[in-house]
Amino acid sequence: MRVVIAEDLLLLREGLKRLLTELDCTVVAAVAxxxxxxxxxxxxxxxxxxVDIRLPPTYRDEGLRAAIEARRRRPGTPILILSQYIEQAYVRELLADAGGGVGYLLKDRVSxxxxLxxxxxxxxxxxxxxxxxVVGGLLNRLARTDALAGLTPREREVLGLMARGLSNSAIAAELVVTERAVNKYVNRIFSKLGLPPTDSASRRVVAVLRYLDAGGQSGDVRVR
Structure with missing residues (x-):
């Protein structure tokens, strides 16, 4: 796998390069x-x-903006965002084109x-x-709202695991149920959210967007 890294902190950038190399990835560029x-x-x-969300010069959202611009120039460019914080508005914006090939992890997860x-x-x-x-925070907010009220608790659980990027087989293993049962839950989720039977990957992204939209107010939530 050929990877580009965008991280302004030299030690973290070099650490990522070393770690990715050990994982049999080829770092073709590491920039700041x-x-x-x-x-x-x-x-x-x-x-x-x-890509780190907060890059120079203002260290606010330059990394995210560059990632979005990269996907505008070349739709579907796979981007994994790293952040110190849960920034729900940024997650929503990253997923907005519903094209897939995106991820959002806290930097603690790199360990x-x-x-990873x-x-x-x-x-x-x-x-x-x-x-x-991120998913856990959204689940807590959903529990205090009427959003996605048409979903059963199990369907919400499955949607949360979909949001984490788990495949149907991985969800089945997580919930200790059959993959056939998960397929039924996923199809019910799509139906209740009014998502027509088109490309399943795109529907999964749109379902996650609905999940994010239902998660309450945006903003930064400090973790740890």
Missing amino acids: DPEALLEALDRERPDLAI DVTE LAALRTVAAGGTVLDPE
Whole structure:
């Protein structure tokens, strides 16, 4: 897997390069600012870009903006965003084109090599991955609202696992049910959300967007 990294902190950037190399990835570029990221993506056409949300000069959302611009230039460019915080509005914006191939992980998750590798593969293959902390926060908000009220508790649980990027077979293993049962839950979710039977990957992304929209007010939620 050919990867571009955009991270302004030298130690973290070098640490990611070393870790990805150990995971049999090839880091074709490692940059520190959004302009260099866009240049590297145009030049290298990697399988995946790992991007910190907060890059120079203001350290607010330059990384996210560059990621969105990269997907505008080349739709479907796989992007895995890393952040110190749960920033729900940014998650929503990243997923807005419903094209898949996107992920949002907290930087703490990088230390879990197995989980990181699974996320890299899912995003590079066109899937969607959300950090469990993001999903957990949304579940808590959903419990206090009438949003998605038509879904049963089990269907909400399945939708939350979909939001984390799990496949139907992985959801089945997580819930200790059959994959056939999960397929039924997923189809019911699509039906209740009014999503027609088109491309299933796109429907999964749209379902996750509905889930995010139902999660309450946007903003930064500090973790730890």
